[in-house]
Amino acid sequence: MTLFLTDADVRAAFDWADAIAALRGAYAAPPDETRFPSRSMARGDGLWLRTLSGVPGDGGPMGAKLIAASLRNRRASYLIPLFDQETVELTALLDGHSITGFRTAATSALAADLLAPAGPLRVAVIGSGFEAQNHVRALAAIRHLSSVTVFSPTPASRTRFTQELADLQLPTATAQSPEAAVAGADLVICAARSRDEQPTLREAPAGATVVSIGSTLPEQRELATEVISRAEVIVADLVHEVTEDTGDLIAARKAGVDFAAKTVSLADVVSGRVAGRPAHDPDAVVIYKSVGSAAQDLAVAAMCVRRAAELSLGTRLPVTISPVSK
Numbered sequence: 316m317t318l319f320l321t322d323a324d325v326r327a328a329f330d331w332a333d334a335i336a337a338l339r340g341a342y343a344a345p346p347d348e349t350r351f352p353s354r355s356m357a358r359g360d361g362l363w364l365r366t367l368s369g370v371p372g373d374g375g376p377m378g379a380k381l382i383a384a385s386l387r388n389r390r391a392s393y394l395i396p397l398f399d400q401e402t403v404e405l406t407a408l409l410d411g412h413s414i415t416g417f418r419t420a421a422t423s424a425l426a427a428d429l430l431a432p433a434g435p436l437r438v439a440v441i442g443s444g445f446e447a448q449n450h451v452r453a454l455a456a457i458r459h460l461s462s463v464t465v466f467s468p469t470p471a472s473r474t475r476f477t478q479e480l481a482d483l484q485l486p487t488a489t490a491q492s493p494e495a496a497v498a499g500a501d502l503v504i505c506a507a508r509s510r511d512e513q514p515t516l517r518e519a520p521a522g523a524t525v526v527s528i529g530s531t532l533p534e535q536r537e538l539a540t541e542v543i544s545r546a547e548v549i550v551a552d553l554v555h556e557v558t559e560d561t562g563d564l565i566a567a568r569k570a571g572v573d574f575a576a577k578t579v580s581l582a583d584v585v586s587g588r589v590a591g592r593p594a595h596d597p598d599a600v601v602i603y604k605s606v607g608s609a610a611q612d613l614a615v616a617a618m619c620v621r622r623a624a625e626l627s628l629g630t631r632l633p634v635t636i637s638p639v640s641k
Contacts, residue, residue, distance in 0.1 A: 317635040320623055322410040328623040329413070331456035334421040334615050335428075337375075341614040342425070342585035344372030351609050353556070361387040369609035374400060376620075380411050380612040395616045405636045407620045411612065414619065416449050418611040422581070423504070423526045424453035426550060426603040429584055430591045431502050431524040435461035439500035441493050441515050442507025443467035443476035446528060450504045455483050464488045466496035467507065494518065505529055505537050512562065514539040519546075521598040527563065531606040536562045538602070543567040547599035549578045550591060556606045563604070 320328070351369040363386070368379035376397035384391040393411030398404065427436075438460050440447050451463055463485050467473045473489040480487060490496035497503050497520055505516050505527045517539040519525050525546070530537035543549070543563060551557035558564050558578060567574060581603070583589040593599045623629045 317405050317632045318407045318620060318623065318629045319632055320407065320409040320619060320629045322412050324623055324628045325409060325413050325417075325619050328619045328626060328628050329417055329615075330618075330622060331421060331424070331453050333618050333622065334417060335425050335453065335457055337614040337618040338418070338422050338425050338611060339585060340373050341371055341375070341610050342582045344582075346580075346582055346586075347372055354609075361385060367607075367609035367612060369613055370400070371610065371613055375613060375617045376400065376406060378609075378613055378616070380415075380609060380616075382411075395612060397613070397616060397620065403638045407616070408632075409616050409619065411616070414612060414615050415607070416445055418615040419446060419528055419605060419607055420449035420453040421615060422552060422605060422611050423450055423528060423603065424457055425585070426552075426581055426605075427454060427502055427524055427526055428457055430548075430550060430601045430603060431458070432522065432592075432597075435459045436501045437461055437499060438463045438502045438504065439490075439497040440465045440476075440504045440506065441467075441496060442505065442529065443469075443472040444507070447504065447506040448476060448479050450506055450526070450528075451480055451485070452483065454502070455485065460485050462486045462488065464490050464496045464500070466490045466493050497523070502526065507537075508535070512536045514542075514563070516542055518542065519600045521600070523600055524592070525600065525602045527602060527604045530561050530563045530604075533560055533562055533565055536566065538563040538604075540567045540570045540572060542600070542602070543574060544570075544572045545600050546574075546602045547577065547593050547596065548591060548601045549574055550581055550584055550601065550603045551578055552581045552605045552611070553608050554578055554580050557604050561604065561606060 365382040370377040378397040395409040395411040397407040477487040584591040
């Protein structure tokens with residue numbers, strides 16, 4: 316029978332280390348663009364319905380994430396259906412709200428683990444909300460963090476950030492500017508919507524790995540053109556969408572920055588087909604830029620379903636959708 320997981324079920328079943336391991340396996344699968352087509356967006360009268368679908372190459376459940384949103388009412392719903400690849404049975408339905416945030420941070424942690432220097436990491440965070448906090452939790456699950464410094468425009472938000480992460484027992488500090496936050500950092504996490512769509516990161520420290528997840532649309536800006544220009548390597552979860560549909564890369568292209576030759580896919584880095592951080596240059600700046608993908612949603616959703624079954628979480632639906640012969 317189909318297992319239904321509420322958002323509370325998903326949160327109870329979720330585990331950072333397991334999510335990162337699931338994503339590592341998903342991205343190590345042989346590349347096949349047909350398995351994960353471009354997302355689609357239906358729009359109408361202040362409403363939109365976005366669809367991300369995929370058939371994982373590692374044999375995991377196929378499925379989709381649907382996001383229904385009303386811009387005028389400022390509301391959204393997230394639904395993830397999962398189907399068994401062999402029987403095409405509907406195995407699970409999940410509230411996808413928390414999965415969206417979890418999979419973004421877990422994928423960033425996977426990328427950072429591959430791209431950041433070995434050893435303890437000095438982390439700078441620009442942003443203090445849900446995504447920013449999740450990124451620190453994800454990173455702390457797989458790397459030792461020697462310090463975490465946060466910048467957010469509001470002092471109260473910076474304080475709340477450190478209080479929310481107190482259970483991790485990490486050395487935390489607040490900064491009054493992005494420049495002060497990133498000084499000396501090994502890893503910079505950009506996870507905040509910029510005001511007036513002006514870049515929040517204008518300069519990256521030598522040798523830093525920059526994680527950028529806050530600019531996913533053409534009208535959004537997060538990284539200054541100078542940061543894009545300086546980067547030795549840009550790792551993208553979806554190369555085409557990152558280079559063509561994000562405000563950071565659109566602005567850099569207009570400014571004459573040629574980044575095509577230095578942009579590689581996260582899947583190629585995970586699988587070892589290409590190197591991430593240049594071994595010859597310890598001062599190289601490397602960027603991981605994410606727009607999110609169905610591969611991430613499905614890997615993390617499948618992991619949550621497995622753990623939910625082990626923990627006796629969720630609700631078995633009394634009826635389901637039965638496959639039919641074709």
